[in-house]
Amino acid sequence: MGRVYNFSAGPAVLPEEVLREAADEMLDYKGCGMSVMEMSHRSKVFDDIIKEAEQDLRDLMNIPDNYKVLFLQGGASQQFSAIPMNLMKNGVADYIVTGQWAKKAYQEASRYGKAVKIASSEDKTFSYIPDCSDLPIDEDADYVYICENNTIYGTKYKKLPNTKGKTLVADVSSCFLSEPHDVEKYGVIYGGVQKNVGPAGVVIVIIREDLIRDDVMEGTPTMLKYKTQADKDSLYNTPPCYGIYICGKVFKWLKKQGGLQAMKEYNEKKAKILYDFLDESEMFKGTVVKEDRSLMNVPFVTGDKELDAKFVAEAEANGFVNLKGHRTVGGMRASIYNAMPIEGVEKLVEFMKKFEAENK
Numbered sequence: 001m002g003r004v005y006n007f008s009a010g011p012a013v014l015p016e017e018v019l020r021e022a023a024d025e026m027l028d029y030k031g032c033g034m035s036v037m038e039m040s041h042r043s044k045v046f047d048d049i050i051k052e053a054e055q056d057l058r059d060l061m062n063i064p065d066n067y068k069v070l071f072l073q074g075g076a077s078q079q080f081s082a083i084p085m086n087l088m089k090n091g092v093a094d095y096i097v098t099g100q101w102a103k104k105a106y107q108e109a110s111r112y113g114k115a116v117k118i119a120s121s122e123d124k125t126f127s128y129i130p131d132c133s134d135l136p137i138d139e140d141a142d143y144v145y146i147c148e149n150n151t152i153y154g155t156k157y158k159k160l161p162n163t164k165g166k167t168l169v170a171d172v173s174s175c176f177l178s179e180p181h182d183v184e185k186y187g188v189i190y191g192g193v194q195k196n197v198g199p200a201g202v203v204i205v206i207i208r209e210d211l212i213r214d215d216v217m218e219g220t221p222t223m224l225k226y227k228t229q230a231d232k233d234s235l236y237n238t239p240p241c242y243g244i245y246i247c248g249k250v251f252k253w254l255k256k257q258g259g260l261q262a263m264k265e266y267n268e269k270k271a272k273i274l275y276d277f278l279d280e281s282e283m284f285k286g287t288v289v290k291e292d293r294s295l296m297n298v299p300f301v302t303g304d305k306e307l308d309a310k311f312v313a314e315a316e317a318n319g320f321v322n323l324k325g326h327r328t329v330g331g332m333r334a335s336i337y338n339a340m341p342i343e344g345v346e347k348l349v350e351f352m353k354k355f356e357a358e359n360k
């Protein structure tokens with residue numbers, strides 16, 4: 001078997017073209033006689049890599065000049081602490097809890113100040129996005145926090161919450177670059193790249209400059225201060241060089257695909273194939289309310305655990321891998337990120353139809 005169709009939620013599929021290019025450059029990056037893994041992060045060669053990556057990301061997302069782009073480590077989870085430590089000035093923050101990742105961020109923030117859960121969809125296993133048009137936003141809230149696309153449950157905000165003028169902070173790990181983001185609507189927009197952008201080990205933080213302060217919470221580690229990282233253009237210490245290099249390649253690949261609007265249309269087309277089938281199938285059912293469906297993560301079930309397991313096993317034997325759902329939802333989940341080609345989804349649906357016919 002050659003390459004499989006990989007529906008993993010993360011680390012996840014990357015564009016084949018990017019992997020081939022990286023393979024070609026593995027032993028000798030552009031004539032410098034070594035791989036990007038082996039070179040100094042202070043070298044001119046690497047400086048060009050990180051600067052070009054930042055510029056390409058700025059072009060793709062239309063990032064305004066008063067926002068900094070940081071390439072950091074520690075994953076999205078470390079931001080769960082960095083955000084309250086850097087942003088809680090009044091010691092209060094509002095959290096909308098729409099899944100496990102938002103819940104973890106909320107719990108972590110509670111360690112540093114007053115984190116208030118102002119809305120939640122936990123009552124129905126996070127299968128919808130709560131109405132966020134008129135939330136009880138705290139007058140003293142330093143920010144309102146969301147997880148924009150819920151990787152585990154497969155929901156996505158189709159409209160950003162009304163924060164009543166408060167700074168919006170969003171974890172976009174699983175919808176990063178899947179469609180245009182209106183950066184100006186956020187104070188901080190961040191994501192681990194291993195879902196839709198690159199290899200594990202890099203988290204990208206896009207932050208409005210006025211939120212980068214010196215007077216952060218007492219005890220904040222130097223490394224977790226956005227100011228430390230911003231002042232040194234992400235080179236305060238050794239950054240995840242190779243990961244940044246691959247992200248840079250993915251940014252170029254996205255530009256070649258026509259940018260984020262083109263990506264959005266492609267992703268909508270892809271997701272529709274799967275959702276249309278789920279809506280008509282007698283055996284497979286989607287698990288979230290239609291209006292809030294994610295374009296990236298598509299959970300579904302048969303309603304019968306044994307049949308689910310049989311499906312996952314047979315799918316794998318046929319080259320459709322990592323379809324097992326998250327342990328808290330059960331069933332299946334197909335993550336169909338940017339790099340999943342439309343043929344992958346078409347063939348998966350074909351396979352599901354066949355499975356359904358054979359297992360009536």
Ligand SMILES: *Cc1c(COP(=O)(O)O)cnc(C)c1O
Pocket residue numbers: 010074075076077078101147149150151171172173174192195
């Ligand atoms: C995967 C994921 C995380 C956790 O990312 P790590 O990089 O493993 O810390 C956080 N938020 C969302 C939305 C995710 O999908």
